[in-house]
Amino acid sequence: MNECPEEALLLDFAEGRLSATPALDQLKKHVDGCDSCRDVMKHLAAQSPLESEQTQQHDPLIGATVGEYRVEDRIGEGGMGMVYRGIQPVIGKPVAIKVIKPELAGTESTTRRFIDEARAANTIGHRNIIDIFSFGTLPGGEQYFVMEYLVGEPLSHYLKRTGALAPREAVDLLVELVSALSAAHAAGVVHRDLKPSNLFLVLEPDGKRLLKVLDFGIAKLLTNDRPHTQPGSILGTPEYMSPEQVRGEPPGAEVDLYALGVIAFELLTGGRPFRGHAAEVMAQHIDVAPPAVSTVTPAVHPTLDALVARLLSKEPKSRGTAERVLETLTALQKLPADDTTEPLARPLLTPHDIAAATTPDPPRSRRGPLIAVSAALGAVLAVTLVVLARQSAPTQELAPPPPPPRAEVVQPQPQPPPVAAPVPDSEAPKRGASPKVVDVKTRRGELLAQIDSLRRATKADPSAQLLLDDADKRARNAQALDDLKKVERMLDAVRAGYVKKR
Numbered sequence: 236m237n238e239c240p241e242e243a244l245l246l247d248f249a250e251g252r253l254s255a256t257p258a259l260d261q262l263k264k265h266v267d268g269c270d271s272c273r274d275v276m277k278h279l280a281a282q283s284p285l286e287s288e289q290t291q292q293h294d295p296l297i298g299a300t301v302g303e304y305r306v307e308d309r310i311g312e313g314g315m316g317m318v319y320r321g322i323q324p325v326i327g328k329p330v331a332i333k334v335i336k337p338e339l340a341g342t343e344s345t346t347r348r349f350i351d352e353a354r355a356a357n358t359i360g361h362r363n364i365i366d367i368f369s370f371g372t373l374p375g376g377e378q379y380f381v382m383e384y385l386v387g388e389p390l391s392h393y394l395k396r397t398g399a400l401a402p403r404e405a406v407d408l409l410v411e412l413v414s415a416l417s418a419a420h421a422a423g424v425v426h427r428d429l430k431p432s433n434l435f436l437v438l439e440p441d442g443k444r445l446l447k448v449l450d451f452g453i454a455k456l457l458t459n460d461r462p463h464t465q466p467g468s469i470l471g472t473p474e475y476m477s478p479e480q481v482r483g484e485p486p487g488a489e490v491d492l493y494a495l496g497v498i499a500f501e502l503l504t505g506g507r508p509f510r511g512h513a514a515e516v517m518a519q520h521i522d523v524a525p526p527a528v529s530t531v532t533p534a535v536h537p538t539l540d541a542l543v544a545r546l547l548s549k550e551p552k553s554r555g556t557a558e559r560v561l562e563t564l565t566a567l568q569k570l571p572a573d574d575t576t577e578p579l580a581r582p583l584l585t586p587h588d589i590a591a592a593t594t595p596d597p598p599r600s601r602r603g604p605l606i607a608v609s610a611a612l613g614a615v616l617a618v619t620l621v622v623l624a625r626q627s628a629p630t631q632e633l634a635p636p637p638p639p640p641r642a643e644v645v646q647p648q649p650q651p652p653p654v655a656a657p658v659p660d661s662e663a664p665k666r667g668a669s670p671k672v673v674d675v676k677t678r679r680g681e682l683l684a685q686i687d688s689l690r691r692a693t694k695a696d697p698s699a700q701l702l703l704d705d706a707d708k709r710a711r712n713a714q715a716l717d718d719l720k721k722v723e724r725m726l727d728a729v730r731a732g733y734v735k736k737r
Contacts, residue, residue: 267338296334301379302371304330313450315345320384329384340377353380355424355451363415364448365435385447387438391431399505402535409499410564411446416495417557419448420488426451427486429494430475431501473513478549481517489551492560496525496546503539504531508547521549537728538698539567541705563697678719682710682726689729699729 296306296319304321310331311318316339319332339345356367369381390408394400400408412434419426426433428450437445471480477493480486500508508525509516525547529540542563546554686707693699706725713719 301332301334301373302369302381304332304381306332315339315349321381331382331384332379333382334373334379335377337375337377340375346378349378349380352451355419356382359415359419359422359424361415361418363411363446364419365450385435385437387436387444389432390434390436390446393436394431394501394505399532400502402503402532402539405499405502406539406564406567408446408502409495410561410568412448412498413495413557413561413564415446415448416491417561420491420557424451425486425488426491426494427480428471428475429491429498430472431498434498473516474507474509476517476520477551478521479551481520487551488557489554492546492554492557493548493551495560496543496554499543499546500525500528503528503535503543506531536567536570536698538563538701541701545701545704559697563701566697675713675716675719678716679710679713682719682722683707685726686710689726693729702729 294309296317297308299306301319301321303323305324307320307322309317310320316333316335319334321330321332322328323330335346335349350370353367353370356365365382365385367380367382370378371380372378412429416426416429426448429448433448433450435447435449437447439445471490475494475497477486477490480490497507500506509519509523511519525544527540528535528543529537542560546560548554686703690700690703693703702725706722706729709718709725710722713722
């Protein structure tokens with residue numbers, strides 16, 4: 236095998252999905268001698284398909300003592316090291332021991348990355364990040380570190396069984412992940428290879444579940460000036476790489492936020508935003524706009540939908556910070572649950588508001604301005620009555636109030652003839668002429684002023700702020716009145732949520 240295989244094949248190999256064949260032996264030999272392929276596979280802490288009882292029996296470390304721990308068996312293999320299960324013989328505490336591969340022990344850049352993996356996790360010190368508590372060197376010169384032994388399964392395995400998660404479960408997991416990211420970024424550490432196979436769902440003794448971030452093997456310590464990677468080289472997993480990673484640009488904390496967006500999309504929809512061969516996916520990260528979560532999962536909260544879209548922005552600075560993302564997710568997590576719907580399928584905004592803010596306008600009537608005004612007045616009256624009814628509705632323990640008179644809701648009185656409310660000559664449409672067109676620039680200015688006012692009123696509400704950010708962007712890019720109509724409905728939705736909170 237002279238040419239490098241497709242990255243998808245390398246990922247299948249690393250995660251143990253290939254059967255043992257002569258071709259697999261050739262693939263292993265190629266990977267062992269190819270720096271590029273090892274970069275793609277690096278740090279996939281999954282069970283190797285080449286593992287067998289015979290290999291276990293001939294592993295010199297099994298049964299040996301590493302530090303104060305006795306090595307019991309080998310449980311995994313990644314691109315850079317082997318992972319063993321060990322035990323403290325006196326107290327019986329189980330641990331995981333990662334040992335750098337002998338053939339890589341003499342490589343300076345790989346050795347530095349191995350050491351920095353231990354340093355990165357130890358620097359952060361967060362409950363949602365794997366705990367590494369010992370480091371040493373074997374007699375043969377191979378470095379190792381000792382970490383906590385986790386009982387559970389990778390998030391990637393869990394998603395294969397369950398598919399898309401309920402919004403509440405997805406948000407709970409994302410809160411744990413972003414909490415770890417926020418701590419990592421505050422400590423000057425960028426992971427650079429976030430994906431479900433590097434996230435572990437730990438089953439704790441009390442039956443609760445805890446997410447742990449693993450494998451900081453290609454993490455970037457922003458306070459470390461030592462160059463471990465050649466300029467322009469690409470590190471990461473194609474499906475979760477940010478556009479700037481694909482282009483080989485220096486990574487910042489924003490690369491983790493982009494990967495977070497891909498993971499969030501996968502949790503909520505059961506699939507990734509871009510599909511295809513690795514090269515095709517990498518090109519899509521740069522050039523193709525991702526689909527909205529709501530196109531696959533319509534019940535998703537609009538704030539969560541907008542948050543994922545922002546995380547998947549091609550522009551790094553548009554993704555925000557982990558701290559800001561955590562604030563928004565925490566606000567979503569506090570939404571009340573409902574007995575008949577998923578907790579996040581019932582948002583702060585009414586279903587009517589959400590539908591109006593996210594669906595295109597229907598074709599406009601051509602029967603003249605009077606009919607349009609009458610329809611608008613009827614819609615305003617109906618919405619006003621519904622809002623008043625909701626605000627005055629008693630709790631579920633009380634009997635519901637009698638319905639309002641039907642004529643007041645669905646049968647408004649006929650409007651008086653136009654002569655009863657004459658229109659000034661300067662504003663009345665001429666016979667045979669089209670209705671007056673409102674100036675787009677003027678209306679845009681009015682809406683931007685409303686957005687600024689709502690920002691001040693809802694500054695303590697991250698979800699409202701996110702929706703207003705989206706409305707501001709839409710208003711500034713609007714080219715027609717129909718575009719501004721959508722912005723108006725978004726502002727109405729923010730107002731409705733603000734009134735309910737008060």
